[in-house]
Amino acid sequence: MRIAKEDRWLLLAVCAAQFFIPFMVAGVSAVLPPLGESLGASARELSLLGAVYTLGLVVFQLAGGTLGDIYGRRRVFLFGLSLFSVLALVLGFMQNIDLFITLRLFQGMGAALLSSASLALLVSAAPKELRASYLGVHGVAIYAGIACGPPVGGLIAGWLGWRWLFWGTGMAALAAMCIMIFRVPTEWRMTEKATFDVPGCLLYGGAMTALTFAASCMADDHLVGGLLFLLCLVLLVCFIRRELRSPFPMVDVRMLRRNRVLSLSLVAAFVNYCSFFGMIFFFSLYLQVGRGFSVQEAGLILALQAAVQSLASPVAASLCNRYDQGIISTAGTVLCGLGLLSAAFLDMDSSLWIIAGAQCLIGAGSSIFALPNTTIIMEAAGPARVGQASGLVGTVRTAGMLSNLIIITLTLSLFLGHEPVGKGNMDAFLRCMQMNMVVFGILNLLAVACTLARNRSSSTQADA
Structure with a gap:
């Protein structure tokens, strides 16, 4: 696949960051037993580790794309990557499972901002005739992270301990951030005069939160799960009505x-x-x-x-x-x-x-x-x-x-x-x-x- 010479550093930084997001998800799944034993976590608490991370992704992915248009895609990418990498390092030191779960939510937020900005950066930078090639390399990084997560996470946990999965990922993500800071000075921003739709973001975030918990509650209590799903639909209707009236919508309905x-x-x-x-x-x-x-x-x-x-x-x-x-x-x-x-x-x-x-x-x-x-x-x-x-x-x-x-x-x-x-x-x-x-x-x-x-x-x- 052909890549323009001036975009190689950008592609390296973006693809390295995109590798870490699924790698962290799959890798954490592989180290749940030693992690739970070390932190004294119950099965329910361990299941929340994946749920809250997914919630952070769901709520902030849509916001990340709009924020990139307003404040700059490179800037949002760096903010999301710094949040993701710093929290990975901090999570390696955690001793309390409740605080660990809370920080995983914010790490999911960083991953969402990073993910949305990454795709927008590649599409903005790529010449039209090379766009498919850029997205192809982007896809390789994501799927490689999924494939490497379980075996590499298991090996790290067996040799060095589960905490090194977080420390190693955090340090590698910081290296990708340095590449973006020092080797990719260009910024991409399309709507400098727009403002962020905070009410729309809150409505959408509430809807996705209800959907996430509806999925987790459905097995234990159909009534609660059904009510949460209904709440999700109501909030989505309110969100669409808000976006139709907003001068700067998160989604142009x-x-x-x-x-x-x-x-x-x-x-x-x-x-x-x-x-x-x-x-x-x-x-x-x-x-x-x-x-x-x-x-x-x-x-x-x-x-x-x-x-x-x-x-x-x-x-x-x-x-x-x-x-x-x-x-x-x-x-x-x-x-x-x-x-x-x-x-x-x-x-x-x-x-x-x-x-x-x-x-x-x-x-x-x-x-x-x-x-x-x-x-x-x-x-x-x-x-x-x-x-x-x-x-x-x-x-x-x-x-x-x-x-x-x-x-x-x-x-x-x-x-x-x-x-x-x-x-x-x-x-x-x-x-x-x-x-x-x-x-x-x-x-x-x-x-x-x-x-x-x-x-x-x-x-x-x-x-x-």
Whole structure:
């Protein structure tokens, strides 16, 4: 993939930072047992570590894009990266689990600002003919972080202790920040006279907070989870009404209504992430509880999807430079659907090659879909709204993941009740997994329909 010489330092800093975000998520998951033992944390408290980090991501991703447009994308990137890296260093010294959980929320906030600004920076800097290549390298960094998190986190915890995962990540992130400070002096800002929509941000943050806790409460109390989900919908309606009246909205709702290419691409991204995100969850339980694999063996098998995603990103960039991006993204969605379909036929006697094949199809499909679809979104939004568009990309991705978790939580509750997954109810778990694959396959068909409708709208606009 070709990279302009003047942008190499920018790409290095952005991709290094983007590597650390998923690496920290996956790596922390791998060190939860020693971390919990050291801090005296309960299982519930350990589960909150991931939930509050995700909450920080969900609430501030959309705000990060708009803040970058107003105050400068490089400035927001540096603020998010400094918050992320300093808190990683501080977390390595924590002795109290409650304070640890609170700081993870703010680290998620830093990761959200960093993530939104990173995508906007690359799109702003990249020449149009190299945009797909820049986003391809960006995708490699993200998927490499996912793949490296569990094995590297486990090795660090075994050799040096879990605290070194946070210290090492924090020091490496500070190095990336130094690269941006000293080697990338250029600032990108599009709307200097705009003001930040604080009421809109509060409404949106409240809606996403309600959605996050609705997902976590659904298994224990359907009524509370349902009420929180209803609250989320009410706050989202209020947020949309606010954005329609605001002179400087966080999201230009009128633009989404007018620009079918942009809106259909965002819906396709949401539905696509909603369809395949939970595959690792099901495969992990299937391999460890159903088939008797160890944590390490299952982790190596499950790393295959992220590895394929990383390898497929440069291929997707090359295809986008040669062929129509809309067709490429549709093909990627179809590959995800084939992976889901193959997983729907798993049973206790299935060959591991079926799992490997499903992961390869989903890994390749998600990369081949995401890169051209993101490029289409950024181009459709236009230069003046790159920050908003980058925030929307991260928001629909995270919202799709949360929606996927809600579906999984509801179906597990339907088939297993409050029982943990074990050998005694493995048949019920398999039926649940198979039904989810069917539901996710239907969602995948909806994503295909969105990309096809988007492609037709794009062709119509081009002809006009």
